[in-house]
Amino acid sequence: MITISIMLATIMQALDTTIANVALPHMQGSLQASQDQITWVLTSYIVAAAIALPLTGWLCAQWGRRKVFIISVIGFTIASALCGLATSLPGIVFARLLQGIFGAALVPLSQAVLLDINPPQKVGQAMAIWGAGIMVGPILGPMLGGWLTENFDWRWVFFINLPVGVFALYGIWRYLPENKPKAQPLDMFGFIALSVAIGLLQMFLDRGELLDWFDSLEIQLEAAGALIAFAFFAVHTATVRGTSFVNRELLKDRNFVTGCLFGFVVGIVLYGTMALLPTFLQTLLSYPVVYTGMVTAPRGIGTMLAMIVVGRLVTKVDLRLIMATGFSLTAIALWQMTHVTLQMDSSLIIWSGFIQGLGIGFTFVPLSAAAFATLPSRLRNDGTPFFSLIRNIGGSVGISIVQALLTRGVAQSHAQLATLVAPGNLGLGDLPAAMSPATQAGLAALNMEVTRQASLIAYINDFWIMMAVTVMAIPALMFLRTVRRGPAAAGAGGDVPH
Numbered sequence: 444m445i446t447i448s449i450m451l452a453t454i455m456q457a458l459d460t461t462i463a464n465v466a467l468p469h470m471q472g473s474l475q476a477s478q479d480q481i482t483w484v485l486t487s488y489i490v491a492a493a494i495a496l497p498l499t500g501w502l503c504a505q506w507g508r509r510k511v512f513i514i515s516v517i518g519f520t521i522a523s524a525l526c527g528l529a530t531s532l533p534g535i536v537f538a539r540l541l542q543g544i545f546g547a548a549l550v551p552l553s554q555a556v557l558l559d560i561n562p563p564q565k566v567g568q569a570m571a572i573w574g575a576g577i578m579v580g581p582i583l584g585p586m587l588g589g590w591l592t593e594n595f596d597w598r599w600v601f602f603i604n605l606p607v608g609v610f611a612l613y614g615i616w617r618y619l620p621e622n623k624p625k626a627q628p629l630d631m632f633g634f635i636a637l638s639v640a641i642g643l644l645q646m647f648l649d650r651g652e653l654l655d656w657f658d659s660l661e662i663q664l665e666a667a668g669a670l671i672a673f674a675f676f677a678v679h680t681a682t683v684r685g686t687s688f689v690n691r692e693l694l695k696d697r698n699f700v701t702g703c704l705f706g707f708v709v710g711i712v713l714y715g716t717m718a719l720l721p722t723f724l725q726t727l728l729s730y731p732v733v734y735t736g737m738v739t740a741p742r743g744i745g746t747m748l749a750m751i752v753v754g755r756l757v758t759k760v761d762l763r764l765i766m767a768t769g770f771s772l773t774a775i776a777l778w779q780m781t782h783v784t785l786q787m788d789s790s791l792i793i794w795s796g797f798i799q800g801l802g803i804g805f806t807f808v809p810l811s812a813a814a815f816a817t818l819p820s821r822l823r824n825d826g827t828p829f830f831s832l833i834r835n836i837g838g839s840v841g842i843s844i845v846q847a848l849l850t851r852g853v854a855q856s857h858a859q860l861a862t863l864v865a866p867g868n869l870g871l872g873d874l875p876a877a878m879s880p881a882t883q884a885g886l887a888a889l890n891m892e893v894t895r896q897a898s899l900i901a902y903i904n905d906f907w908i909m910m911a912v913t914v915m916a917i918p919a920l921m922f923l924r925t926v927r928r929g930p931a932a933a934g935a936g937g938d939v940p941h
Contacts, residue, residue: 445560446572448614449553452516453576455607456549459488459523459542461584465721465732466597473597476532482653487536489839490645491543494638496832497689499548500825501629508824509621512552516615518545520608527601550577551827556619558815558823567757570811571750571804578746578803585721586736593733633679633688640672644836648843652850690825693818699826701922702814703833705766708916709806710837712773712909715845716780716799723902724792727785727895738789742796742803749804762809762816763920769805770917772798777910781903785895813923845905852901853894860893 463470463484471481502511522541529535553576557569591599647665654662680687693699720739724730730738749769756765776799779791811830818826878892879885 444614444618445556446569448611448618449512449556450572450576451607451611451614452512452519452549453553453573454579455604455611456519456546457577457579458584458587459546459601459604461717462588462591462600463488465585465589466592466600469592469597470535474529474532474535480532482649483532483536484539486646486649488539488543489649490642491540492547493543493641493645493832493835495544495547496551496828496835497637497641498634499551499828500690501627501634501688502548503552503622503824504625504627507621507623508552508555509615509619511548512556512615512619513612515545515548515552516608516612519549520604520612522546523601523604523608527598548828551831554811554827554831555823558827559622559820564758566816567808567812568754570757571754571808574804574807574811575747575750578743578807583736583740583743586733586740589732589736627686630679630683630686630688633676633683636672636676636679637688640669640676641832641836643669643672645839648839651843652846656847689829690822692822693826693829696818696822697922698817698924699814699830701919702810703830705806705810705916705919705923706814706830706834707837707840708912709803709810710834710839711841711844712777712913713803713841714838715841715909716777716906718842719845719849719902719905720792720796723783727898727902730789738792739796741793742800745797745800745802746804746807747800749801750808753805753808757809757812762813763923765809766806766813766920766923767917769802769807769809770913770920772802772805774802774910774913776802777906777913780906781910783899783903783906785899817924845909848905848908849898849901852904853897856897856900857894860897861890864889864893 467481467484470476470484474481499511519542522538522545525538526535526542529538554570554573557573558566561569587603588600591597591603643665647662647669650665651662656662657666676688680689680691721735724735724738725732753765776795779795779798783791814830815823815826874889878889
């Protein structure tokens with residue numbers, strides 16, 4: 444019952460990270476907002492969650508994990524209702540800020556609880572359950588959001604959280620035991636410095652493409668501010684006497700630090716790819732929103748199947764070998780995606796998505812198990828928020844990188860293809876009359892087709908880059924320590940690195 448309750452809360456939060464994306468055009472019309480303004484519905488949630496996430500460990504130390512969990516679920520559910528009831532842009536942005544603040548703790552707390560209520564030999568299966576909940580957001584969010592928006596109203600994207608939140612709240616209140624809080628002082632300077640750095644970084648990544656990156660004064664200020672704030676935070680954390688906001692003991696555990704770095708890479712690949720596919724399918728192949736969700740759903744099926752298998756393998760097979768298999772499958776899937784065309788059917792998307800789902804499942808579960816295998820249980824409330832934060836930042840970076848590369852790639856490919864539309868090219872005579880460059884309408888139609896082909900080339904180049912990032916991550920797995928779990932280790936209540 445504890446597992447069911449906390450996973451309901453996790454799925455609710457994970458879905459809201461992506462479920463609102465496809466409903467933005469409908470919100471824009473209903474709330475009378477511009478294209479630039481409506482993106483604040485997404486940005487406000489991401490920034491608020493990123494700033495509140497590192498505070499989770501301190502809050503649990505002050506008030507206890509059960510109380511923080513209950514308050515987070517109540518606040519998130521009420522904020523969801525306010526989002527659905529909003530009648531103006533400021534109203535929904537404020538409600539999304541509340542959603543981000545209260546929802547930030549749900550994912551790391553669920554991971555910490557699962558690690559605590561399961562013995563060492565069951566950690567792999569526990570992380571498989573947790574990972575399945577985390578993957579629901581990027582995989583099923585767009586499809587569910589599109590279906591609710593088309594068949595009901597965009598407000599149901601938020602109202603759907605209400606029954607889930609009520610059930611999760613009852614289960615946590617009824618079954619989750621309280622751990623003894625150990626009050627500790629808050630490193631206010633470290634918290635403020637890290638919050639400013641994360642907030643400005645998220646703003647930089649989220650608005651950079653919209654404002655043409657460093658050609659915008661706002662983006663320049665956000666980048667400079669993030670670097671300065673992070674520098675202050677790093678120096679302060681290294682030199683402060685007493686308790687630092689991010690527990691320095693976390694940074695002494697090689698497996699945890701390496702696991703966080705791999706989580707960053709997984710975030711880049713997973714969220715980067717998920718940001719590319721929907722726009723490719725809808726803009727270039729003209730797939731409806733719901734059908735786009737259907738052909739990308741096999742990725743979720745692959746992930747679920749892999750997690751079921753991996754949950755049983757992590758105690759028997761070297762974690763590094765399982766993760767290498769996962770990265771290899773992901774690379775194969777991305778290689779398949781480099782063969783997309785404008786005339787293909789959906790089979791390539793379905794099969795490559797399924798294989799990538801298998802790869803994600805084979806990577807995510809052992810990564811979580813390895814990251815916390817050698818970390819003392821007393822550091823879990825501090826470690827799980829940090830692990831989630833790094834993965835989320837990786838996702839933001841991945842989305843920004845692929846979108847920037849896509850925009851630049853389309854412009855470059857369009858310029859190269861446009862040079863072929865010249866009087867000396869005899870192949871132009873074979874074009875249909877509707878695309879004849881001799882007429883204004885024909886030239887416009889020809890330019891539209893050149894843009895489509897340029898976009899295809901840019902998408903393919905992005906998939907090549909993501910594949911290269913995935914392949915380069917495999918050798919770095921050697922930095923992870925293997926973990927032996929057996930009767931002696933289990934009896935000692937821990938894992939034995941060797």
